[in-house]
Amino acid sequence: MRTIRIGAGSGFSGDRIEPAVELAEHGGLQYLVFECLAERTIALAQLARRRDPEGGYDPLLAARMRAVLPACRRQGIRIVTNMGAANPLAAARRVAQVARDLGLAGLRVAAVTGDDVTDRLRGTETMLDEGGTVAALGNRLVSANAYIGAAPIAEALAAGAEVVVTGRVADPALFLGPLMREFGWAEDDWTRLGRGTLVGHLLECAGQVTGGYFADPGFKDVPDLARLGFPLAEVDEAGEAIITKVPGSGGRVTPATCTEQLLYEVHDPARYLQPDVAADFSGVRMEPLGEDAVRVSGAGGAPRTGMLKVSVGCHEGWFGEGQISYAGPGAVVRGRLALEVVRERLRLIGHEAEEMRFELVGLDSILGPAEGAAEPREVRLRVAGRCASPEEAERIGHEVDSLYLNGPASGGGVAKSVREVIGIRSCLIPEAEARPQINWVEA
Incomplete structure (x- = not known):
């Protein structure tokens, strides 16, 4: 054969x-x-x-x-x-x-x-699997x-x-x-x-x-x-x-x-x-x-x-992030203090975000805090948030950066970034479309 x-x-x-x-x-x-x-x-x-x-x-x-x-x-x-x-x-x-x-x-x-099929779906009442319609996305619609x-x-x-x-x-x-x-x-x-x-x-x-x-x-x-x-x-x-x-x-x-x-x-x-x-x-x-x-x-x-799945991309705001590392004795305690400093600083300056995350990579960033676990010798602080504007997103990294001289001792290796957030929804259309x-x- x-x-x-x-x-x-x-x-x-x-x-x-x-x-x-x-x-x-x-x-x-x-x-x-x-x-x-x-x-x-x-x-x-x-x-x-x-x-x-x-x-x-x-x-x-x-x-x-x-x-x-x-x-x-x-x-x-x-x-x-x-x-x-x-x-x-x-x-x-x-x-x-x-x-x-x-x-x-x-x-x-x-x-x-x-x-x-972006132009074909734009402004239509096609139902999204996640709820709502394509029309409801308005100008946030990026692609279909x-x-x-x-x-x-x-x-x-x-x-x-x-x-x-x-x-x-x-x-x-x-x-x-x-x-x-x-x-x-x-x-x-x-x-x-x-x-x-x-x-x-x-x-x-x-x-x-x-x-x-x-x-x-x-x-x-x-x-x-x-x-x-x-x-x-x-x-x-x-x-x-x-x-x-x-x-x-x-x-x-x-x-x-x-x-x-x-x-x-x-x-x-x-x-x-x-x-x-x-x-x-x-x-x-x-x-x-x-x-x-x-x-x-x-x-x-x-x-x-006879139906086709459609991947619908939509604008979901801007993602801002800041990271800094702490190592050696007391790394976890210093990292936790730094998180609280950034959290309070963002509150004091009136920062606006739709969602935020404050975490120590290597300790609680994926699985959450673990009781009785041995503390690591080094941690990586990460603060991230989704904001309505790139300016608001940028403020997150700025506050982490400021920890160099205004936060707990011996922080280093700051990285910060801002990027556009694209969300993904889905819907079905007849294959003839x-x-x-x-x-x-x-x-």
């Missing part, structure tokens, strides 16, 4: 580049997929595009393409990625420019657009991007695209598109679409399934994390797959690593709702095939719902 090999070149926007090069050069791939887009990432990309009409795509796009395009062109590996973020067409032009710089003339790049499916990716590949750049598509669809194109799966072949979605779901977080996020020393040991290899899948025409990695790379692939990834972000394993299919993972089987290879089978699918299009660019 015919098979193809698909590799995962990244699992998030800031991921490593070297494992993707390793896959391109030694993975025996037909496709290399870069999944780089989170809910908040695309809202921030929309802000970047507002500042620069040619911006709004992944900042590592050019670096990744420079690293892998030569090997991919030489070996006939096609690339699929959502690094287009808020501006797939500009991203496609950038890929073409990189190809020209590398002397790779004639590279065909397709940009899939149509996921941006629908999770579109695999069909336009498959179409672009069938038309000869060597690189497909998308905006917001469902993560598994990046992998499902090549499978639909290669094996001719119909858009209503629910069983195979469900199986292809399983493959995409297992690969979409890259190093997570080869042991990265899995690793826990003494409980779940993973070798050579500094050279963690990214996963690839060998998939047959029926949609069954073997998950593995490049021999000799770091990490490991086991039924346990695959099972952890299988459960990631899945609420109902029997109905994992995607734009292409309602995937059924409830009967999935994991079978080890020697070292670093797992056969996955048993997925199914049912007709898609998103109108994917394929745009062509050639190097």
Whole structure:
């Protein structure tokens, strides 16, 4: 039975580049997929595009393409990625420019657009899952991007695209598109679409399934994390797959690593709702095939719902932060005094914030205070708040900075920052409201 090999070149926007090069050069791939887009990432990309009409795509796009395009062109590996973020067409032009710089003339790049439904939803009474309507967001609305499916990716590949750049598509669809194109799966072949979605779901977080996020020393040991290899899948025409990695790379692939990834972000394993299919993972089987290879089978699918999830970005104010460290005898006591000083100072100057946090990192910043715990030799004070204006947010860091000479003894290493806060909401729209299009660019 015919098979193809698909590799995962990244699992998030800031991921490593070297494992993707390793896959391109030694993975025996037909496709290399870069999944780089989170809910908040695309809202921030929309802000970047507002500042620069040619911006709004992944900042590592050019670096990744420079690293892998030569090997991919030489070996006939096609690339699929959502690094287009808020501006797939500009991203496609950038890929073409990189190809020209590398002397790779004639590279065909397709940009899939149509996921941006901001203008279509603005001012409508579309209900948000968190309550309220899109209209109620008013001028706070930053972006609205629908999770579109695999069909336009498959179409672009069938038309000869060597690189497909998308905006917001469902993560598994990046992998499902090549499978639909290669094996001719119909858009209503629910069983195979469900199986292809399983493959995409297992690969979409890259190093997570080869042991990265899995690793826990003494409980779940993973070798050579500094050279963690990214996963690839060998998939047959029926949609069954073997998950593995490049021999000799770091990490490991086991039924346990695959099972952890299988459960990631899945609420109902029997109905994992995607734009292409309602995937059924409830009967999935994991079978080890020697070292670093797992056969996955048993997925199914049912007709898609006809609705698309939309990630809605909205302005939530400004985030101000200040940090300072205390070390040595009495570090915790001095840190607590410093927190009270900053708290009182902000009250005295009439500081306004919608929410605030006062904490000592290493003592109570994540799990809260622990009774009877040994006190650390060093702590990091952190004061953070969300404010209506950047000026109010800036005052937080200023008061922490002033602890250098006006607070407890021996504070050091102040850091302060102000940044815009983008909140993420979600809603559903009929799939007909998103109108994917394929745009062509050639190097």
